[in-house]
Amino acid sequence: MATVTDLWGDDPRIEIWRDGEPAADASCVMLWVQRSQRARANLVANLAVELAKELDLPVIAVFAMTPGFPSATLRSYHFMAEGLATLADDFAARRIGWQLEIGDPVERIPVAARKLGAAAVITDVNPLRIGREWRRDVADVLEVPLVAVDSDVVVPSSLFPKEEYAARTIRPKIYRVLEDYLHRIPDPLPPVESFHREGPDPLGALDAFDLDRSVAPAPDRHGGSGIARDRMRTFVAERLATYHEDRSRADIEAGTGLSPYLHFGQIAPMEVALAVRDADVSQEAKDAMFNELIVQRELSINNALRNPDYDRYEGLPDWAKKTLAAHASDPRPEVYSYEEFDDARTDDDLWNAAMTQMIHEGFMPNRLRMYWGKQILRWTESPQDAWEIAVRLNDRYFIDGRDANSYANIAWCIGGRHDRPFGPDRDIFGIVRPMGMGAMKRTFNVKRYIEQVRSRWG
């Protein structure tokens, strides 16, 4: 049989992590579910099915839920586990088996592959450092090929091999090939049905995990592909038509609210993009949505993939680090400690309201995510401190913390990433674009937003 490089090496959506021929006399094709935590509209599952057809084998999906993820909170794990809880049935509907492993994927995945007699392991692409280390370490000990499919972007990330400078540099490249990639993802069935089902209930398994339980599950925002799809349909039916006008408003629900679902791969960006494309709304509304869903999101993913310091202050553009250094000793109007930020105890009612929503709901409207980050820069001793505090709060409270989008957002706020310099040179910010209360008042009813948060959370 041919090697996986012979089979798929030229496909821009495929990464070969361990080359070789799929094992002969195997019992299944193993689908290592990591980032694409869904059974449908899943190009990873589809490649596993393609190979299974070739070999006349069943497909078994395996997820390794690690109890040891750094500073993990109950909130993000609970959301993920709610999504995983439906996967056994969702995969069964595609004749695919299911196994939930508890433990470090680097240990559990190779063991599961051996026990299940996998011909090869097919997984998803993850742009973050830890995800890439997992794939590298699994590939090192695996005895069969490991292939990853870039299933959570519309345009494959490999088409952008260099670090993109800004939205304006990646946008034309995306639109040039968008038609080639914007297609409905089918749900083909493997030739042999698997009835394999093993492992605990994921929500119950969390009881034994060492999680930070002071960050409670988000109310009214439950994980799962079905819920994600419902939310997408509601957005398209009720809010997409005015998205280009309303997207910056925090005082009404204007966005999709899909970012946590996209983060855990419970919905494919392709599904959302097609629902938007096919909706009966103005081109202006569609363009505005595509800009967020495809251009900015895939720009953030490019940043994580191509900038080795995407989650560190050092990774900011040189012009920004230079100007921030020149203003490092400027006096700050206020300086707050991490604890004061974490308690939403600044002297700014809007910032506190945004932080309060983040603490309780694991969510913040997109416009406020900018204001929130810009003020942290204004109110800390150094831009390095601002970076550390923003990342720490982000990863602690947002359901979709530790996302490529989070790092790009914080990098935009603090260090002009994907932005341009903005004169004149001013205190603290230098020529990094400032943002203050004026910009907020110009775009939405600040008082109304604060009252909404207070009525919900005191």
Place this chain on the structure above:
DNA sequence: ATCGGCTCGCGCAA
């Protein structure tokens, strides 16, 4: 209410 200038560097035209 609207407008220009501030400031840097990418990418394209030439």
Place this chain on the structure above:
DNA sequence: TGCGCGAAGCCGAT
């Protein structure tokens, strides 16, 4: 080598 213009700002002039 020159030039247009850019993730969504701010300030002052008109």
